[in-house]
Amino acid sequence: MAKILVTGGAGYIGSHTVKKLGEAGYEIVTYDNLSTGSAEAILYGKLVTGELNDTEHLAQIFAQHQFDAVLHFAASISVPESLEKPLAYYYNNTCNVVNLLNCCQEFGVNQFVFSSTAAVYGEIKESPVPESSPTLPINPYGQSKLMSEKIIRDYAQASDLKYVILRYFNVAGADSSGKIGQMGKKAAHxxxxxxxxxxxxxxxxxxxxxxxxxxxxxxxxDYIHVEDLASAHVDALAYLEQKETSQILNCGYGxxxxxxxxxxxxxxxxxxxxxxxxxxxxxxxxxxxxxSGDKVRELLGWHPQxxxxxxxxxxxxxxxxxxxxxxxxx
Structure with a gap:
């Protein structure tokens, strides 16, 4: 089974996805600075504590493990905070994507699943919103994610990288078995x-x-259960293992x-x-x-439970x- 790097895997969505990946039999390494996540939330695989801006350490982890794919969750996610600290958001959310893709390039990792957001659409003119809707973010959080999307797409055009970008809507809920849930101390959902x-x-x-x-x-x-969102990531990974085309997909119920x-x-x-x-x-x-969640259901075979x-x-x-x-x- 493939070996997967999960950045931000100790966080809320990342930890639920690590659980789903573990249950599916993947070998997992979580890379997280534990600033908002918790080591106790990682139920499968190995945890490596580190920063994405520590490029030397990051490269060492890539060299040691020879990953088949990367699932990138690590990011700052508060809209109000992004308005107060825009530079911090561009640094953490956008610059660190470049660091990660540099490692993908150096070590030949060509499958990438990116955690994006509906905030890239900005003030939405049509509802439900399709993936083809204009992307006009109205806050630095959305803008930092859209810039990251563009970086991934540009790199993919110049390389063998295949990606699935998942634009999340409002994520909530907790693991139905009661093992994990929202653990962030500053969570304001x-x-x-x-x-x-x-x-x-x-x-x-x-x-x-x-x-x-x-x-x-x-x-x-549009509120989406965190377990359904985690399943969408496993489905995205399976899609990349079988398909040749990259995709940008909304993750919501409609x-x-x-x-x-x-x-x-x-x-x-x-x-x-x-x-x-x-x-x-x-x-x-x-x-x-x-x-508008039709595309993710059709292409990934995603079936919310x-x-x-x-x-x-x-x-x-x-x-x-x-x-x-x-x-x-x-």
Whole structure:
């Protein structure tokens, strides 16, 4: 079975993907600086602690293991933080892609799966949004990811590299077996925040903007269960092992829920009427982001197994409860 390098494999999405890869029989090396991830979340393979800007160390790992493919998750992901620290985002999200591709070139790794984002589309004009929609990011996070996509595409044109770029929509939920979940201390995803409010970890949850041009005035997003997203990466890897063409694919269900609907669902499932604050819009947040996911299903044979808001919220809530009872997970 192939040997895979997973950068950022100790993080939220990366760790769920490592679990799926391990279950599928792949040999895995995770490379992570553990700034937001956790070593305990890696259930398969070997962990190497390191920085992507440490090019000497990175090259040593490539030389030692002779990888067949790279799955690249390591990145900074907060839209508000990217507005405050744009240079840090371009450095970590974009410059480090060059470092990684240099190693791929030097050591003959020609299969690459890249973790991108729906933020590359910016203020979306059509919904659901297809992969052919214009890419006009409205924040440095989205821009840093789009620049990375372009770098990968340019390098692929000049080499034997084949890639699958997966543009994520809003990822939530936790492993259905309860072994792993969202462990980041600074995680600010809506469902994570709502679950924390329901469990008394936070005093409240907030709605940022109630005047969007949507049915209830709050932003609409396409929420995808983290296990389904992890499966899409395994499917992408299998695709690259069999096909000759590179692809850019949306990863979402094609169904949108508003912020108000999501928080109401968390209240319903938790049975807790936690406080919800209504505040002004945040800079850089579009009104509605829903995926057209037909292409990923058709080309990768991806079959989501957890495409239910109830299941997403229930699994996230169960994980946060587990963390309360087992503090070492935090």
């Amino acid at each position: 809506l469902i994570k925040v709502g679950c924390d409010a329901a469990l008394g970890i936070r005093p409240s949850a907030s709605i940022f903007g109630t005047d969007y041009p949507t049915p209830d005035g709050t932003g609409i997003r 169904t949108g829920y508003s912020v108000r609907e999501v928080l109401s669902k968390i209240r319903e499932i938790s049975g807790v009427n936690f406080q919800i604050n209504e505040t002004p819009r945040r800079p850089g947040d579009p009104a509605c982001v829903v995926a 957890h495409n239910s808001l109830d299941e997403i919220v229930s699994s996230a809530l169960a994980w946060e409860k587990k963390k309360l009872s087992q503090p070492y997970l935090v």
